[in-house]
Amino acid sequence: MEEKHQVATFAGGCFWCMVKPFDEQPGIISVLSGYTGGTVENPTYQQVCTDTTGHYEAVQITYNPDIFPYEKLVELFWQQIDPTDAGGQFYDRGQSYQTAIFYHNETQKRIAEESKQRLRESGRFSKPIVTPILPAQTFYPAEEYHQHYYKKNRAHYQSYHVGSGRAGFIERNWGDEHAK
Template sequence: MDNNKTETAIFAGGCFWCTEAFFTELKGVEKVVSGYIGGTKANPTYKEVCTGTTGHAEAIKITYNPSEVAYEDLLEVFFATHDPTTLNRQGADVGTQYRSEIFYTTDTQKASAENFIKLLTDQHIYDKNIVTKITKAPTFYPAEDYHQDYYAQNSSQPYCQAVITPKLDKLKKNYKSKLKH
């Protein structure tokens, strides 16, 4: 992989098993890593993050090729695959670790995220206010190995079948032109 051609995007939008499954499917996305970001504890574990006391969010770090997929396309999929109007919650997953947050790695990403949220707000896409925070990315800590490619390895698991598969089917239907297959 030629690192000069890739950029990094980091999103927190609920359970990282879900978000990882969506972004893995997109053209131009070379790698998606599940992990933790935004808290105070160095090298947190899943068990610690689940307590809600570390300040970390479950998040994904996306390595992508900007000549194949624009950051704005990643933002579009991010907002289309979670509810950015619920504070510290996505569906049945509740706690600060499930918050909606964009961790920017460049000033251009920050401006793009702010503009995207303004556009969604101005167009009244959601009935409620968007609570997604935009924060300069601190250290990202990769999650334990068993969380990586979770959906791909556990798609028959009940949580995956009930929560991820229906959302992934909707993504595949609505964003066909942006998918790898």
């Protein structure tokens, strides 16, 4: 049922680390690494890394909302990032590694804002939640070697996930919750 599919877009730092958590969920059709939010058309990885394009590294998720609703996608997104870090994520610094939720319609915007407010009120983080909620823009797929990096380069992906500080942060702040 193709008409049941919807799209969600999240920037959570290095896109390598943002694919696997979503890719392994039921109802997820595809997870594509790419670039969004900037002014350069069809940017390359090298261009985006200069922090001059305005683009974020991001993932675009095609999903079946009857199986995995947007609310659950947003919850899972929060559990992959440090929402209090405005300068990037973990080892990766700069604008292209900042976090954002890019909404595709008013319902997604409302759900994301409500979720962000619940996270603020939860007291889980002592610093302010700085992840912005922005209107979706054109999404440009990243180069093929970035797609599903965690499958193509398992050892390097795992060492990066741990070495960047992301794995430890998730474990400290979410424990077993992030596996749900």
